[in-house]
Amino acid sequence: xxxxxxxxxxxxxxxxxxxxxxxxxxxxxxxxxxxxxxxxxxxxxxxxxxxxxxxxxxxxxxxxxxxxxxxxxxxxxxxxxxxxxxxxxxxxxxxxxxxxxxxxxxxxxxxxxxxxxxxxxxxxxxxxxxxxxxxxxxxxxxxxxx
Amino acid sequence: xxxxxxxxxxxxxxxxxxxxxxxxxxxxxxxxxxxxxxxxxxxxxxxxxxxxxxxxxxxxxxxxxxxxxxxxxxxxxxxxxxxxxxxxxxxxxxxxxxxxxxxxxxxxxxxxxxxxxxxxxxxxxxxxxxxxxxxxxxxxxxxxxx
DNA sequence: ATATGTGCAAATGGTTTGCAGTGAG
DNA sequence: CTCACTGCAAACCATTTGCACATAT
Numbered sequence: 001x002x003x004x005x006x007x008x009x010x011x012x013x014x015x016x017x018x019x020x021x022x023x024x025x026x027x028x029x030x031x032x033x034x035x036x037x038x039x040x041x042x043x044x045x046x047x048x049x050x051x052x053x054x055x056x057x058x059x060x061x062x063x064x065x066x067x068x069x070x071x072x073x074x075x076x077x078x079x080x081x082x083x084x085x086x087x088x089x090x091x092x093x094x095x096x097x098x099x100x101x102x103x104x105x106x107x108x109x110x111x112x113x114x115x116x117x118x119x120x121x122x123x124x125x126x127x128x129x130x131x132x133x134x135x136x137x138x139x140x141x142x143x144x145x146x
Numbered sequence: 147x148x149x150x151x152x153x154x155x156x157x158x159x160x161x162x163x164x165x166x167x168x169x170x171x172x173x174x175x176x177x178x179x180x181x182x183x184x185x186x187x188x189x190x191x192x193x194x195x196x197x198x199x200x201x202x203x204x205x206x207x208x209x210x211x212x213x214x215x216x217x218x219x220x221x222x223x224x225x226x227x228x229x230x231x232x233x234x235x236x237x238x239x240x241x242x243x244x245x246x247x248x249x250x251x252x253x254x255x256x257x258x259x260x261x262x263x264x265x266x267x268x269x270x271x272x273x274x275x276x277x278x279x280x281x282x283x284x285x286x287x288x289x290x291x292x
Numbered sequence: 293a294t295a296t297g298t299g300c301a302a303a304t305g306g307t308t309t310g311c312a313g314t315g316a317g
Numbered sequence: 318c319t320c321a322c323t324g325c326a327a328a329c330c331a332t333t334t335g336c337a338c339a340t341a342t
Binding site for chain 2: 134
């Protein structure tokens with residue numbers, strides 16, 4: 001887990017360098033995704049922000065997440081069942097383990113993926129820039145409940 | 147690559163055992179996904195089927211793919227950019243390499259994933275049933291074109 | 293014969309877009 | 318002061334649903 005404060009500073013720096021305006025709504029989004037608590041969906045971010053800025057629109061959330069995604073400051077996770085989730089705390093590819101019953105998403109690590117990526121590139125001639133590795137199953141709690 | 151004929155027979159067998167009716171439209175879908183040519187989208191399957199059964203509806207395609215997915219006879223690939231794709235020829239988890247420029251999808255293999263899956267299960271206490279491993283980058287052809 | 297499947301059209305839900313008004317720089 | 322950003326509503330698009338009719342078994 002990275003330091004949320006540092007992540008926030010890094011994000012504001014990158015957006016400023018890109019010539020983006022740092023509106024209160026945007027800063028609110030940055031704060032939420034920099035925290036690294038869970039893997040929030042757009043709607044969860046929207047709900048959190050409404051407490052401070054009740055008139056914020058979904059379009060603004062999408063806009064800001066898009067900027068962060070384009071600058072590599074946020075990792076977008078695409079799940080068919082859970083929809084898109086966002087991780088601004090560790091915005092680089094890493095494995096996730098998803099409970100198909102309760103939706104819990106666990107971060108994991110698998111250092112060998114760098115080597116595997118390289119091997120795939122050599123074997124196929126592709127230039128590989130990114131990967132997704134997701135495991136699906138039942139978390140310990142859901143296993144017990146049958 | 148599995149034998150398309152055998153795959154088709156296996157699919158019809160499983161659907162029959164499930165008590166499903168084998169309508170001409172369904173058989174047409176089975177044939178397409180059993181072939182294993184590329185990784186067709188719902189729309190691509192729809193277009194292919196319209197040549198033989200012009201009145202077929204999209205709902206029927208979705209219905210049939212759903213059945214095959216539930217019985218494990220088709221692997222559904224979920225890509226944020228390319229949408230859902232279907233593979234009935236090798237309907238078990240395996241890595242895919244996606245060209246982010248032209249959309250080409252390459253099947254690959256990585257036998258060690260079984261062991262990795264097991265390791266993840268032990269480390270996290272999850273019961274792991276499925277995984278997705280996708281690499282994204284540029285195919286050899288698209289690399290040349292800058 | 294009958295329940296399952298089909299086609300059609302409408303509903304859904306997440307994301308994007310267009311635009312007039314607003315506020316960060 | 319100005320242009321990028323915001324909020325709102327409409328548009329989009331893949332997928333799902335409801336229902337009357339058709340048909341595989």
